Amino acid sequence: MNTDFIDDQYCKCLIDAFFYVFPDLTISGGADEPYYRAPKDGVNATIFFKENYPRSLLHEISHFCLAGDRRRGVDDFGFWYSPCGRSEEEQQKFEAVEARPQGLEKLFCEIVGLKFSPSLDDFSGKPLSKSFLVGLNAAYKEMLENPPLTASRALSGLREFMAIHRMDFDRR
Numbered sequence: 001m002n003t004d005f006i007d008d009q010y011c012k013c014l015i016d017a018f019f020y021v022f023p024d025l026t027i028s029g030g031a032d033e034p035y036y037r038a039p040k041d042g043v044n045a046t047i048f049f050k051e052n053y054p055r056s057l058l059h060e061i062s063h064f065c066l067a068g069d070r071r072r073g074v075d076d077f078g079f080w081y082s083p084c085g086r087s088e089e090e091q092q093k094f095e096a097v098e099a100r101p102q103g104l105e106k107l108f109c110e111i112v113g114l115k116f117s118p119s120l121d122d123f124s125g126k127p128l129s130k131s132f133l134v135g136l137n138a139a140y141k142e143m144l145e146n147p148p149l150t151a152s153r154a155l156s157g158l159r160e161f162m163a164i165h166r167m168d169f170d171r172r
Helices: 003-021 054-072 088-112 130-145 149-170
Strands: 025-031 035-037 045-050
Touching: 003 025, 003 054, 003 149, 025 054, 035 054, 045 054, 054 088, 054 149, 088 130, 088 149
Parallel strands: 025 045
Antiparallel strands: 035 045
16 A cells, blocks of 8 residues: 555545635645745745655645744744754753644544554653643643634634544545
8 A cells, every 4th residue: 555645545535625714824744844824025925844644745734823923923933953963951952842743643543544653753662751641631631622823713714624524634
């Protein structure tokens, strides 16, 4: 089975679903690394997600939904990024800013039927910290019960899109 084809089709469906909610946002796969380009000079904001990975798309749209208007006006939402090999302090900062978007990503995954697993973006083999998992679960609960406005729009739109297009996703 060609999983690249399946992932390509899945990403196409997700892009269509989020276009339904955010028609002024361009979502593009195939990137070596995820990146958000803020809107400039009449050009829509663009989310670039890694290769053809549906989970990367959902993760990046989660950041978009939680960023707020000011941060959506800045490339990469104004985030800093330290690659794998972070110090303990850098890893704690990373975990503090990643728990909330991953809580939303977990809910997106449930809606579309993708398996979710938390990520620390750390390939050292260290286990997930208890504080990160507590933060992620608290964020997931927040997204279920009282999501911020943009996240609420995305969740409602994705649920509606899935109700209409479930078969497109089930063919994956």
